[in-house]
Amino acid sequence: METIDSVPPMKDLEIISDTNAIKILFEETRAKIVFNYLVNGSMTVKQLSDATGKNPGTILHHIQKLQEAGLVVQERTEQTPTGIVQRYYRATAREYRLGISGMMEANGGVAQFARDRLTSTISSLSVYGIEIPESQMKKAVDILRRLIERENVVSSNLPISNERAYQALPPAVRGDASRIMRRLSLEEDSEYQRLREEWHGFLRSHRKVGIENE
Amino acid sequence: MSNKNASFGALVEDLKVSFKFAAKNIISFLLGTIGVVLVSVVVLVLFMIAAFIPMLILLGGWEGLAIYFMNLGVVLEDVFTSGSIMNPAAFGAMAFIIAIIASPFFIAIGALFGMGREIVESEGTTAEGVFVWYRKEFFSLAGTGILLLLIVLLPLLMLYGTAFAIIGFELPNILNAVIATISGLWLVISLGLSLMVFPAVIDGLSVFDAFKESFRLSIRHFDRVFSLWLSFLGMLVICIVPPLAGFEVLGEAGAIVIGIMTLPLAVFLLLLYFPALVIASNRLYLIFSGIEVTVQEPGDPDLSFIGGV
Numbered sequence: 368m369e370t371i372d373s374v375p376p377m378k379d380l381e382i383i384s385d386t387n388a389i390k391i392l393f394e395e396t397r398a399k400i401v402f403n404y405l406v407n408g409s410m411t412v413k414q415l416s417d418a419t420g421k422n423p424g425t426i427l428h429h430i431q432k433l434q435e436a437g438l439v440v441q442e443r444t445e446q447t448p449t450g451i452v453q454r455y456y457r458a459t460a461r462e463y464r465l466g467i468s469g470m471m472e473a474n475g476g477v478a479q480f481a482r483d484r485l486t487s488t489i490s491s492l493s494v495y496g497i498e499i500p501e502s503q504m505k506k507a508v509d510i511l512r513r514l515i516e517r518e519n520v521v522s523s524n525l526p527i528s529n530e531r532a533y534q535a536l537p538p539a540v541r542g543d544a545s546r547i548m549r550r551l552s553l554e555e556d557s558e559y560q561r562l563r564e565e566w567h568g569f570l571r572s573h574r575k576v577g578i579e580n581e
Numbered sequence: 582m583s584n585k586n587a588s589f590g591a592l593v594e595d596l597k598v599s600f601k602f603a604a605k606n607i608i609s610f611l612l613g614t615i616g617v618v619l620v621s622v623v624v625l626v627l628f629m630i631a632a633f634i635p636m637l638i639l640l641g642g643w644e645g646l647a648i649y650f651m652n653l654g655v656v657l658e659d660v661f662t663s664g665s666i667m668n669p670a671a672f673g674a675m676a677f678i679i680a681i682i683a684s685p686f687f688i689a690i691g692a693l694f695g696m697g698r699e700i701v702e703s704e705g706t707t708a709e710g711v712f713v714w715y716r717k718e719f720f721s722l723a724g725t726g727i728l729l730l731l732i733v734l735l736p737l738l739m740l741y742g743t744a745f746a747i748i749g750f751e752l753p754n755i756l757n758a759v760i761a762t763i764s765g766l767w768l769v770i771s772l773g774l775s776l777m778v779f780p781a782v783i784d785g786l787s788v789f790d791a792f793k794e795s796f797r798l799s800i801r802h803f804d805r806v807f808s809l810w811l812s813f814l815g816m817l818v819i820c821i822v823p824p825l826a827g828f829e830v831l832g833e834a835g836a837i838v839i840g841i842m843t844l845p846l847a848v849f850l851l852l853l854y855f856p857a858l859v860i861a862s863n864r865l866y867l868i869f870s871g872i873e874v875t876v877q878e879p880g881d882p883d884l885s886f887i888g889g890v
Contacts, residue, residue: 374872413703423699423706424713431785444871446584450598452701452867 374442376534379545381459382519384466388436389477392465396421397429401438401458409442409455430456438463461542467515485511498575510569514562521556522549585869587805595809599861602700603853610696610856612708617692617715621685628681680727687726688715694779697859701867714783724788725778732792733771737764773810774799780866798869806865813858820846820854 383389392398399419404410412430416423433439434456442455470481489499489507499507525548527533533541553559584591603610640646695714699706714722744752744760752760774796781791799806824846827839 411702413699416703422710422713423703424695424710424717427698427783427785428713428717434785441872444867446868449704450594450601450864451704452864452871454702454867454871 375440375459376530377457378460379542380462380464380523380549382464382466382523383438384469385436386469386472386477388438389465389469391432391436392438393477393480394429396425397433400426400429401433401463405439405456405458406461406463409457411453411455413453415456461538464519466519467512471512482508492570496575497570497573499573503573507569510562510566514559514566517556517559517562518553521552521559525549525552585802585805587802587808591805592808592812595805595861595864596812596857599857599864600853602704602860603856605704606696606700606706606856607852609706609708610693611852613696613706613711614689614693614851616708617689617711618686620712620715621689624685624688625682628685632681676731680730683726683730684723687729688719688722691718691722691725691779691782693856694859694863695783697856697863698780698783698867700860701864718782721782721788721791722779725782725791728788728792729775729778732775733768736767736771740764769811769814773807776806776810776862777866777869780863781870783863784866784870794870795866798866802865802869809861809865813854813861816854817850820850 383392392401396419400415404415404418410418412423412426415421415426415430419426430439434441438459439456440459442457444452444454446452465481467481467485471478485508486504489504489511492499525545536544636649637643637646640649692711692714695718696706696711699710740760740763744756748756775792777795777798778791781794782788786794824839824843827842828836831838
């Protein structure tokens with residue numbers, strides 16, 4: 368009999384850098400399955416079908432694609448007293464971030480999406496009084512991209528001294544502990560600190576209105 | 582005890598659940614079967630048209646096509662009458678034609694296994710769901726059907742072909758009985774080992790991986806798989822033998838009685854027996870390929886206190 372050890376443990380944070388995996392997640396139903404449901408717990412095809420309003424066959428097809436991309440795993444199979452055999456699936460991580468480098472290297476509109484998303488995020492800072500002119504946008508995108516990349520690298524490589532005890536923690540406690548340690552690791556990473564200073568300096572230099580938070 | 586182990590109780594439970602679920606979904610399965618057969622006929626016609634038009638052009642019109650079919654007839658006659666069944670070219674041509682004609686129906690059977698999967702996981706299905714499987718697993722199911730046909734029939738063709746080539750078409754009774762027994766055993770074993778091939782394809786495995794997985798699971802859980810498979814075969818024999826024996830005993834005079842007897846059996850086979858077999862094989866596949874874990878007690882609510890500290 369297989370034991371719980373045969374299922375890969377759920378990570379707290381996973382950076383998706385594989386371009387194929389990124390493309391797979393660009394399908395609306397698949398993104399919904401992962402980000403709305405399976406990061407929060409395991410579900411059966413039937414439950415996902417009911418939740419999304421899609422046919423079970425369609426859901427299973429999407430699950431198969433997500434499994435191939437390494438984003439979803441089969442967690443367990445249970446039999447109910449009535450004879451139904453339910454197979455539960457869950458995401459491989461509680462939180463995902465799309466690796467910005469992977470997106471920039473992808474084709475099929477993904478790279479353009481990533482650029483547009485960064486650009487619109489930076490432009491939206493104007494609501495906080497930070498006006499970045501068009502001529503400075505490329506530089507802003509570049510600094511922010513490097514900062515995000517560094518944060519992803521540091522946050523996704525937290526050393527865990529006791530993996531078994533870590534996996535045995537209640538999910539909420541594990542998530543909180545993970546967030547504390549992520550923050551500490553970022554504070555200790557000199558490269559991240561340098562990039563953050565550069566980014567904050569850039570933002571300060573473009574602050575137009577008299578907002579003085581620091 | 583693991584729910585994968587074999588026992589008489591497990592066999593009874595497997596049969597009971599399969600027939601119960603088949604009975605519950607009788608209308609969906611019937612409508613799905615009719616729909617998928619109709620679609621298969623349409624696909625077959627499209628296949629034929631797709632093959633026929635280029636042939637018409639390549640063979641220089643109707644006259645060339647007529648000559649081609651006459652030649653094909655000669656080849657087929659050669660296969661069936663001159664003992665040259667081992668002729669690779671003739672056999673290849675035959676296999677190709679059979680594969681083309683049978684492919685849409687293999688997909689149909691496979692799509693019904695998709696319905697079976699839905700029933701096993703949720704106790705219910707919809708007739709239109711079968712078309713999702715038909716469309717999404719079109720090539721995998723066709724390939725599975727063709728490979729299954731080859732695995733089951735090729736050894737039999739080789740066995741009979743060798744016997745015919747050495748002895749001729751008139752086989753001695755003893756040899757005939759021996760070959761028939763070996764063939765029967767091969768059919769039972771090969772189909773038993775392949776019982777979970779379609780469920781594995783529905784689960785997303787490639788054609789070759791599905792065969793490997795079905796063989797692996799069937800060998801590993803030989804007792805449970807073959808006790809179920811033999812039970813279904815036994816039921817089939819019970820359904821088929823009485824009408825045949827009746828016809829043998831009563832002759833044409835009993836044709837009406839036998840006809841009346843056959844009708845409910847045919848209905849049973851189509852509406853309950855086949856869906857139950859589909860459901861049972863899907864259920865076994867899900868149980869055997871699944872990961873058993875002890876369900877953990879629910880803990881505290883999943884509330885987070887920590888932001889960006």
